[in-house]
Amino acid sequence: MKPFQVALPSTIDQASKLQLKDASPFMAAGTDLLVRIKDYVTVPDMIIDLKRIDGINGITSDDRGVWLGALTRMHDVAVSEKIQQGYPALAETIRNAATPQIRNMATIGGNICQQPRCWYLRHEGYSCAKNGGSGCWARDGENEFHAIFGNKVCAVVQPSNAAPVLVAYGAVIEVQGSDGKREIPAGEFFVTPEQDPRKDVDLTSGELVTRILLPAENRTTRWGYSEAREKQSFDWALASVTVLLDRGGRAGEHRVVLGAVSPVPLRRKDLEKILAGGAVDGDRISSLKKKVGEGATPLSGNGYKVQMLQGLIGKAVRQASGQKEG
């Protein structure tokens, strides 16, 4: 590891100005960033440690909903009563993420800003569209964990367990830089390779995630979440499906969001429309299974994700509608 300095700002403004000066990366708990530094994938002269900044840690609520400070540990989100009661799919996906040790350190802000896991991207010897070069090694190379949707320019998958669930709940990401605050709907926060292959999230230089709002009007009790992963003990999802039925208690307002199959969480309005067509019975579940792979462009090694999604959507929809697994 190349030696680096650590800056410890105590305000958002200081942190922002430090980054604007020399593009040093922010660090929350470092469970992603420090691994990249050890592997010489990110080689900073300085990192900006966010942990002394006040006001961006912990879970609060007001009439707009529940706010998660960016520095809140994943474990604390998963065990929070406010989250378990109002946004249970978020608690569930976080329980499924990583290991207890990592969840005890890693933050929710770091989770949604973590770098994708493409092995070419995380190897110092490869240059591609995502890190300033051109082309994509994975498309004709080792791609079994890569994207099956939206994979033409770059085939990474969005690695955060929380991301698709935040999109389903209509969460809002609050970011702040020296020019002030912005609120970005979670559905627009994650950047597609077509928009900009070098970016994962919609942050400009000097901006950091400060809080995440889970809107009060989207609290939902009818939910399903299913994911598959290679190792049960700990691993990133190979694919996940989040289903919210009658979101916020509004009849017919359903959400279906796929995770780990495309470079950004993939909301599927076509599947939501099928769900809105009537009772969740066997025929409707068959229609969802037939449709879920539509539009996929699997690569040489990841066609299995289409079949996987068919199983996962059935499971998530049955869970949401209170049916036993068929």
Ligand SMILES: Cc1cc2nc3c(=O)[nH]c(=O)nc-3n(C[C@H](O)[C@H](O)[C@H](O)COP(=O)(O)OP(=O)(O)OC[C@H]3O[C@@H](n4cnc5c(N)ncnc54)[C@H](O)[C@@H]3O)c2cc1C
């Ligand atoms: C073995 C292992 C298994 C894992 N399995 C899973 C899994 O199944 N599902 C899953 O979702 N994740 C998984 N992870 C990833 C883990 O969840 C992330 O490493 C963690 O959430 C990152 O949080 P952190 O606080 O450590 O972020 P850091 O490592 O500190 O930061 C990560 C990135 O986010 C940026 N960043 C951090 N905070 C902010 C902020 N407030 N504003 C702007 N940028 C910020 C940093 O600059 C950095 O680029 C796994 C990790 C490991 C090591």
Ligand code: SF4
């Ligand atoms: S999937 Fe993206 S990050 Fe991986 S090699 Fe291709 S362009 Fe690079």
